[in-house]
Amino acid sequence: MPLDVISEAKAHGGTQGVYRHQSRTTDTPMTFAVFTPPQARDGKVPVLWYLSGLTCTHQNAMDKGEFRRAAAEHGVMIVLSDTSPRGPGVPDEADNWQFGSGAGFYVDATQAPYAANYRMYSYVTDELPGYVATHFPADMNRQGIFGHSMGGHGALIAALRNPDAYKSASAFAPIVQPSTADWSRPAFEKYLGRDRATWRPYDATLLIEDGHRFPEFLVDQGTVDPYLDDGLRPQLLKEACDKAGIRLTLNMREGYDHSYNFISTFMDDHIAWHAERLKR
Amino acid sequence: MPLDVISEAKAHGGTQGVYRHQSRTTDTPMTFAVFTPPQARDGKVPVLWYLSGLTCTHQNAMDKGEFRRAAAEHGVMIVLSDTSPRGPGVPDEADNWQFGSGAGFYVDATQAPYAANYRMYSYVTDELPGYVATHFPADMNRQGIFGHSMGGHGALIAALRNPDAYKSASAFAPIVQPSTADWSRPAFEKYLGRDRATWRPYDATLLIEDGHRFPEFLVDQGTVDPYLDDGLRPQLLKEACDKAGIRLTLNMREGYDHSYNFISTFMDDHIAWHAERLKR
Numbered sequence: 001m002p003l004d005v006i007s008e009a010k011a012h013g014g015t016q017g018v019y020r021h022q023s024r025t026t027d028t029p030m031t032f033a034v035f036t037p038p039q040a041r042d043g044k045v046p047v048l049w050y051l052s053g054l055t056c057t058h059q060n061a062m063d064k065g066e067f068r069r070a071a072a073e074h075g076v077m078i079v080l081s082d083t084s085p086r087g088p089g090v091p092d093e094a095d096n097w098q099f100g101s102g103a104g105f106y107v108d109a110t111q112a113p114y115a116a117n118y119r120m121y122s123y124v125t126d127e128l129p130g131y132v133a134t135h136f137p138a139d140m141n142r143q144g145i146f147g148h149s150m151g152g153h154g155a156l157i158a159a160l161r162n163p164d165a166y167k168s169a170s171a172f173a174p175i176v177q178p179s180t181a182d183w184s185r186p187a188f189e190k191y192l193g194r195d196r197a198t199w200r201p202y203d204a205t206l207l208i209e210d211g212h213r214f215p216e217f218l219v220d221q222g223t224v225d226p227y228l229d230d231g232l233r234p235q236l237l238k239e240a241c242d243k244a245g246i247r248l249t250l251n252m253r254e255g256y257d258h259s260y261n262f263i264s265t266f267m268d269d270h271i272a273w274h275a276e277r278l279k280r
Numbered sequence: 281m282p283l284d285v286i287s288e289a290k291a292h293g294g295t296q297g298v299y300r301h302q303s304r305t306t307d308t309p310m311t312f313a314v315f316t317p318p319q320a321r322d323g324k325v326p327v328l329w330y331l332s333g334l335t336c337t338h339q340n341a342m343d344k345g346e347f348r349r350a351a352a353e354h355g356v357m358i359v360l361s362d363t364s365p366r367g368p369g370v371p372d373e374a375d376n377w378q379f380g381s382g383a384g385f386y387v388d389a390t391q392a393p394y395a396a397n398y399r400m401y402s403y404v405t406d407e408l409p410g411y412v413a414t415h416f417p418a419d420m421n422r423q424g425i426f427g428h429s430m431g432g433h434g435a436l437i438a439a440l441r442n443p444d445a446y447k448s449a450s451a452f453a454p455i456v457q458p459s460t461a462d463w464s465r466p467a468f469e470k471y472l473g474r475d476r477a478t479w480r481p482y483d484a485t486l487l488i489e490d491g492h493r494f495p496e497f498l499v500d501q502g503t504v505d506p507y508l509d510d511g512l513r514p515q516l517l518k519e520a521c522d523k524a525g526i527r528l529t530l531n532m533r534e535g536y537d538h539s540y541n542f543i544s545t546f547m548d549d550h551i552a553w554h555a556e557r558l559k560r
Contacts, residue, residue, distance in 0.1 A: 009536075009537050009539055009541040009542075010502075010536050010541060010542070010545075011541035011542075011544065011545055012544070012545045013545070016541050063344050064344070066346050066348075066349070068346075069544075069545075222290075224290075256289075256290050257289050257290065259289055261289040261290060261291035261296050262289075262291075264291065264292070264348070264349075265291055265292045265293070265348075265349075268349070
């Protein structure tokens, strides 16, 4: 499958590119961004997957994530996926920011009419990694994953379900129990149907309850995040990790909100944390 | 004149805010952004003015400039101005990105119908500093100025005409001789009229030729910038500075373009350079 280069520019000694390919998983063209650090000139580098939150594309973190300096310093490739399939043939609810376009929730939908395209779990954990491995100097034995909000949820479930694929996982303000949160429960029902047993593989705290394990997580959470109490609820992850013996570093960050002002502030910390684990 | 707070969020330990006020200079509401570093809790801090390029508002550098980490580290306030007056009553050429809205060129227009609003030189060197001094913890005895492209031009002329107001001045890919560059000459004629003698106070190389001085400049320029040869021409600034005995550090950056990928890469260097001079 060919690589369609949308743009490439030198940044922080490496290359910030935007690419497009035809996805067999979502049956749509998918756009993604890759920052290739300067160290890739000398061989394959670790790759860190960033999953974005509701309403986002690859562009939000590319513009506002402030990740390139640290990625170049540590020699880590950063890949930014889109958050849903998009296009004229893709079923959507244009007025609903919590469902459809921009709101794939990193699940593989099973319900009509969504099942044909909304397969973001397989896209980000399987097809896109395979594609990146083919076209970029990524060392697939050294993968980490992180994300923000809905993308934090995505990173946690990807890690818990694929502990051999990822060596590290972290999140900014993740949705830790999407199957019970107001802003995700309706989407889960439309994508996955009413049988809640089918939701459990897409819910970090329930995956842990069901025996899935990952060595450790790093989570940063702003204390003035407007979604903290209803949507995010990091204490549920803390309880699940404590019970399961999973090491969770949960940093409550005084005065920070849910925006990229928060994310960019702690981006360096997360990249350094991943880099340390990816180089072991 | 009251301060209208559009948004404020904690970022990198400080506050990233967006504000609006009614400008008596441009006779329009003007929006600007301020990053107040954490050190401002303990007293006034040096202030560094950033002037943006063609088509930009305060938003471009706020999103993509990657300046907050270094500004917080060095304790420097960063103010991002708009690049032109805007609004329903402001004369404009909507299809022309090199004139009118987004293209104020940091001149005080003298020609009808532009003279009533397009007074960005006085706005950024006089009214906005006075306003910021009143409403923010800015030490006005320690001001620096920098900018990109059209805003690099703005920073150079502001410094050369006000060497006592600014202690430091730098630029990313500045338009060093706007009165002869293809993309600025038509705007100069519309704003200032046909008498080219009136253009000289808005042209860095001609200001130097006319005896204006500033201690030193730092300029970074990408080598694959598509505007390098026709629009920017840093060698003209080099020649003028050499002749005048002005110290110019001109860094030609291999492989970098004209975008924020370039600017953000060298943002840390510029802020550190200014901070050193602002704290002397």
